[in-house]
Amino acid sequence: MSYSRLGPDWVRGADGLRERRAARVIVLDERGRVLLVRGHDDDQPDRTWWFTVGGGIEPGESEREAAVRELAEETGLRLDAEHLIGPVLTRSAVFDFFSEHCRQHEAIFLARVPGTAALSVSGWTALEREVVDELAWWEPGDLREASVEVFPAGLADLVADLHAGWDGVTRHLSEERGGQA
Incomplete structure (x- = not known):
């Protein structure tokens, strides 16, 4: 196996792309705002x-367990697994990251939290501290007018x-080309 900055959970698929399974969470507050992460490569x-919010599923972890873990690590929000809804969506995303062509198979859950919930980035991994810039609540209407890409x-x-x-x-x-990890 060749070294990749992506990490050991990214394996070569039959078509040669690095791929992994991931769990993501659409986090909504009571006003309908969505919590998003901004990153770069x-x-x-x-x-x-x-x-x-979200990331790779670790060995032995269910999609739901991974979603709860990623939510806590990336935002500081701690929910019990039964408070996640879904998965509400699935998708396969193809994107370039760290100069590699990748495919990520995602289960996407829904979480409802108070907009006053305290956020924390203290659980970010070294990679996240390198490529993640911020967390922010977005109004759905503002998403439609965003000047940068939004995924999905x-x-x-x-x-x-x-x-x-x-x-x-x-x-x-449907399979989407774009960015995120």
Whole structure:
């Protein structure tokens, strides 16, 4: 196996792309705002994007367990697994990161939290401290007018639908090209 800055959980798939499984969380407050992470790629310093909280699933971890862990590590928000809703969405995202072409297979959950919940980045890994810039609450309307990329595509509409209530159906978003890790 060749060394990759991406980490050991990224393995070569049959098509040669590095890939991994991940869990993400759409975090909504009572006003319908969504908590997003802004990151960048050191290999593309002029490019930045906003994305949902989450990351790779560790060996022996379920998607739900990974989502709870990632939520705590990246935001300081601690929820019991049964408070996550879903997965509400799945998707496979293809993107370039650290000069590598990657595919990430994602289960995306929904979490509802108070907008007054204290956020903390003290759980960020060394990699996250290197490539993650900030956390911020976004109004869905502002997402539609964002001047930088937002992932997944169409997040503003997804957030509006989920804020209104989830119908219990896990939807699959078509494969998306873009950025996030």
